[in-house]
Amino acid sequence: MAGSEKRPRRTKFQSDQDELKLRAAYLYYVEGLTQEQVAQHLDISRIKALRLLAATREDGTVQITINSQAESLIRLQRNLEKHLGLTEAIVVPASSQDEESVAAVVGHATGRYISEQVTNGLSIGVGWGATLQVCMRSLIWREVDDMTVISLLGGLTHATAHNPSAVAWRFAEFYRTELYQITAPVFVPDRELADALWKQDDLKQLYERARAVDIALLSVGDVGTQASIFRRGILNWSDAKSLKDAGAVGDVLCHFVDADGNVLDHPVNHRAMAINPADISRVPKVIISSGGLRKIHAIRAGIAATNAKLLITDVAAAQALLELPPLEQAS
Template sequence: MAAAGERERSKGGRLSDRRKRTNTTANQKKAALDVGQPDTKISRMRMRAAWMYYIEQMTQNEIAEILGVGRVTIVRMLAEARARNEVKIGIQGYLSDLIALERQVEQQFGLEKVIIAPLSHPDNDPIPAISAATGAYLSGVVSNGMRVGVGWGRTLLSTLSYLEARALDDFTVISLLGGISQPRRFNPAEFAWQFAQLFQGDGYLIPAPAMVDSVETKTALIERCGLKSVFEMAEDLDLVLLSVGAIETASSTPYRIGFLNEGHQSSLAERGAVGDLLFHFYDKEGRLVDHPIHDLVMSVGIDTVQRVPVRVLTSGGKEKINALYGAMKLIRPTVFITDEESARQLLVVAQTEL
């Protein structure tokens, strides 16, 4: 795996290569992410199409635009749904309730795609289910020539077990947040290169703590210690994968690994913070809070994340509902992956905020 400064790519050559890769239109690229998926993915898409057509009374062209495929594909899906007896008066199958819930969340927050993982009991730990759904989604969309930016945390680390490894050409994964400096069995920042390794790609880390001691240290690390190239690479991502942290709980990753203490948590909460993305702390309305901790964070800025065309947010749990609500407004994810209990609670919060 390559770290910052290990290998420099010619900027002109990189731009030339990426122009060759991006000659297709934005819609074609979006469609390319959805085709060639495993049978379970196709089944889910077929049932979503049937739900939109028969229950929501949408036109085939409208469904094709939402799902990112051609109208002919929608026609075939609807025909197959009828042939499989999945369509009667309603839609048959264990996914129908989840599809209805996915559509509610999509419409409530204006999202392009929502994937909801079922839970056998509302009190179960949602992370395994969310990680499995995230792994299945990513396995279907990563492709040759992609540049993926990632955060880290328990949900993302668990996703590694569910990725379908294969060789990809010119595939790059970039960690958007520094790591930890204390000795531990596993550095969560290593998620980036482990992800890259599964697809035989290149992994780039930010070889610095997620938080430093001063603004001067941060500036020196970026400008004089070879980290600037990693931050520049993050300006040209195809997809970003993030999870949220919650301020209210001591189980949040920043608190567990020692970057935040009780004083930090109290002062952040006083300013209205409910969660963080890449150690950027925000309130329930999706506004970054004014706090000096932001000057010390070694991570890519939220404005960079907001410009990435495919923004995948994967998180869940009762303690993260307010953090998820704020994240919806902060980065406006294009893809949201969560569990059914979290999805329902998120809708309740959204309705109470109206």
């Protein structure tokens, strides 16, 4: 037609290059071959394979999309990291806000994550809670040498499956490694006894070990009627009321903290045979594993109290945390 532009005719070389590019893209993006395998399959150099794959992205031959559900989770995680000053947030969907359902999914994700962190020579401090109990059932075995587990809390004189020190014991047993325990009840009758116990050489040494761990794995509790620490009779309901009246929003390692993560000057805290959360704020990696809408204030306070850089939680809690004031952490 008159006035129409004539497209340049494609050469056989250009057609061959396009076909090669498409084949490379299919092998790499659809079949999942490595760049080296693509090069071998097409009988070209690895550099040429790399250039072909780069070209498919640049000219639109390959357009990458992310599953919408996965994309929304990633966006939620990134927003949470910025909002709470975290290095990493892991957010998992929970089918309901039932405590067992949330603990199951968050605990499972925690077990998978912490299993990847287990290495020779690692020292890890371990807290307690329903989520961490589930975490212990999701660990992946690997053989490690010279690893040390430190329980960050005392125990109960009447031992049960919910004994605060049991989580660390199970972790150490699973990986067949050394365990250091606080050989005292998690709460003693008065401050004087707690002070005297902490002066014992073995407990002083354990405290120093706890402050020097490579990783601290914790959960948090709230100050409500469903909180394990009250429901299981470790502390009584009058303690709960007194702590609430003093401004407590939750407990971190059996120390009750206010909304900004400050450990309260309260008689209950002075009786605790557990590591003070402020004393692990210099640990290189502090992980808080906790979920559920009722715990969001405790989670935020726990991050502030410990300078935690990694949070594992559920979607509903993550979304609710974004509605709370942002948190700036110490570097």
